[in-house]
Amino acid sequence: MSQPRLSRILIANRGEIALRVLRACHDTGRQGIAVYADADAGADWLRLADAAFALPGATPAETYLNIPALIDIARRAGADAVHPGYGFLSENPDFARAVTKAGLVWIGPDADTIAALGDKLAARRIAAEVGAPLLPGSEGALPDSQALHDFASRHGMPVIIKAAAGGGGRGMRVVREMAELAPALAAASREAQAAFGNPACFVERFLDRPRHIEAQVLADHHGRVAVLGLRDCSLQRRHQKLVEEAPAPFMPDDLAQRIAGAACDICRHAGYRGAGTVEFLLGEDGVLSFLEVNTRLQVEHPVTEEVTGIDIVAAQFLIAEGRPLDIPDMPAPRGYAIEFRINAEDPGRGFLPTPGRVTRFDPPAGPGVRVDSAMRAGETVPAAFDSLIAKLIVTGPTRAEALSRARRALAEFRIEGVATTLPFARAVLDAPAFNGQDTFAVHTGWIEQEFADSLAAALRVPQAEDMLLRLPVEIDGQRRDIGFSAAALTRLAQHLGATPAATPPKAPRDATLDRGGLQAPVAGVLARWLVGNGQRVTSGQQVAVIEAMKMEMPQTASLAGVLHHELPEGAEVSADEVFGRVSEA
Template structure:
């Protein structure tokens, strides 16, 4: 951490979306001028409007825009910024970027580059955690060079194993492998995802703890020797190793477990000489085993859920620390009540949480006690497929967990987002699921993929129905107000506006005609077949082709993987809707593909 020579007056926000909006608002509270950057796809984005100033980054890809270090530093100089806040993702854990910022005479709002190097590399972080006495799962001491090394590790320690990108984060570049034959592809996929998201592809391997909870501790440390732990969070509800729901404090921990996690986080940060905001993550196995996972050297997506129960503005504290000021608190705070955070991602639950870019037609946030919404979009905002799928966060606070859950049910029912499919149907479902709402927390990091069945509660028997476009009518009978909710196509037909719609669930939504839901919930294809008698394998969303998984002319069974598509920094499979002989489209790895595009045809 470099102490600023004078109070911070202007911050360049090297990010986009909801976190850029959040930082701009925190800066405004502190009297710091906020400077946003935006790509061509984000010219009309909310963060560019909220900030005091906004500058264009020509291009659309992350590499050309939000990860373009020379361009970011050039704008910082032109705009008169004296500090840079990286947010999360992109360059937030890139030590070379931090050094470039400091070398340019600017203040880096984050831990020192050396600390980022030490803890950002999961291999060296494991070594430091061992030195600090933190519990660890078996793992390799250094990055592995090839998938065969991962296979040998599995032979020694058993399956499942986790292949992790050494410089990954946020679940990207992490693959859990349960079968030996899947190790080679998992190793390659982890590296590809991490390279695309973070610019580094090195991987290591460790033993994967089955059915673990994910519990983490939020740390703040200043340059005056004060380190505080703002408590714990549970982040066990994940899909593809990316969090969907977080809560604070982590519920149903024993006093000993809580102490080991909090003390372990403090010890790891002390050993690293940590200064700044950071998060130390652990896995808590069914048998009570606690294992160090990693340290995130940045502000977390889920930081608001901790803010809700502590009253501490974590982003404001980051600015204080960067300016060389002491923390605004000197001891660990006691949590007040309970809070839950729901990540609102543009993903299609009906088709296995595949990305669903598009245009937000309407965005209406809920209101009421204990409700906070951090959003990067509003009505009319575009959600591009080139970046992360997170568009907003709903945070609900209450005096107890039960009251927070009750408020969450109401808030999720009120939340309205149309035009793009989101994970809200899952959230509405899970707040009524007994595994999540009972007298114990019976979910784990793989629960969504292995246990959860859509439609147990609010989503109904067919989760796809929850995306259907509906119109609300208010009527009055005998002086009492009633509300009718009808399919919009019914009203259009009744009004003479035309026949029923195409059943896509609203303009611009993913999962339109040409996609269907497969047994395994992955992105699939329309099994009705083309006019020529073959079943078409269509792409469920706009993205790029990673690879075809079969050869042209191969015999496949229904459910076999045909291709892998990447969008919003995630890879998702496209599977065969029927058995037969496959004829692949004339596409190559890296080609752009659009929603509904035919990738292959299967003839019986």
């Protein structure tokens, strides 16, 4: 296969990743065409695009998930290729087919490969055929709860139920007791149907306290499959990665080679082309098992770029043109790199998303510091899209030096206006399980199971971002910065008999004022009602789902009674807005 040089690339995405691809276009002498939804119309990164086209509507379905609209824009813009970024349509085989049918080059694996590897059951079969390490699992979708019970009886507990078409933790249940199998399967199937339109689920043995290891792969159209190295992505919450690093620390060479070899075999057998990631779980007892293949660019790709010197996005362009890869397999890493995802989420409220206007955005700089972000002060984090607003990538010649640099960079990073995961990232650096020089005790459930108390204690210490006013003063000839919280400003104003210079945040709602009211925890969308209008509900029963920044938040009734819908499904809601009510009558 050989394509003419790609010169004008439509970027079918938004925000940080759209800017990342756009910069790669300019670095390689290509033009980048941007698209944008209404919520992104004023985004600063759009001015860097060679052209920018509006998408109709405001919701994800109307904009970045709108295949006909994206294809139409690509034609009107004179694009010769489409890069999907990550998220949205990046792993959608229908979009890949539509792009190629329109006579455009799809920058990624072909549609059939995406479909085969996106089906977790099909991916398991491929892994089994090449002899990759694999935990026991069902051969196909579970026909009923009896099949699940039979599997658990043969292989033991615990087990994990997974949606066959799933990802991101949806349609997934860990079960530790035989009596919980049938209800867990029913719940996982319902969630899979709602999220993916496919209720099929399968089961695997569950590894307790595993590490999450992934291999970055590049494959060309000439049969070459190169593994660039391994990453550790074990710091997760609700199966969502928060911190990643390369190379995977404390990984014996023979085990690293085994993982890289399995990744290479799977991709070669699947006829893979482009950039992709093969993911594995590594148990405490050394048991290794294939997990899945992500047929796209990963959020955490910068850590591999930093330790290899390879621009993975630029490599995607060359592969799409049909050029042969000219890079080594498993190149020796140049030091260590760690990435911290800075999300608009509040760690003090269970990582609830916090859309809103960013009033201050001061990223760190200096040696070994890279910040990938499209955010600027004054811009808004939309409720309709992902909560990621920046990625902080730090590098150092050793892991210890990378950790030290991370402390400095995170201390410099200032974001105000919305709550972020910056306090969480700072707290993680003080955790011996993560920062140890001889061991790495982090696993995929560590944040919830072992770090929750330490995080809560760290969050009780006021953060610089929480101060509404900071003033420099001199004490004994030395400059000091004194921060004033909202409460402190109010007390000072009362003492002086004046109005405070800053308005304190809105007080938390008092549920006793409206016992039956259902109030949105954050700004978002009323995704669906789980109980019909006028039906009776019990106290604590889940009645609706609010969605914000791709996160689903079930809402429960605070008392028993009759449910009344006050807003329809799909309605936008603001924080604390009443969208329904339960009457005791």
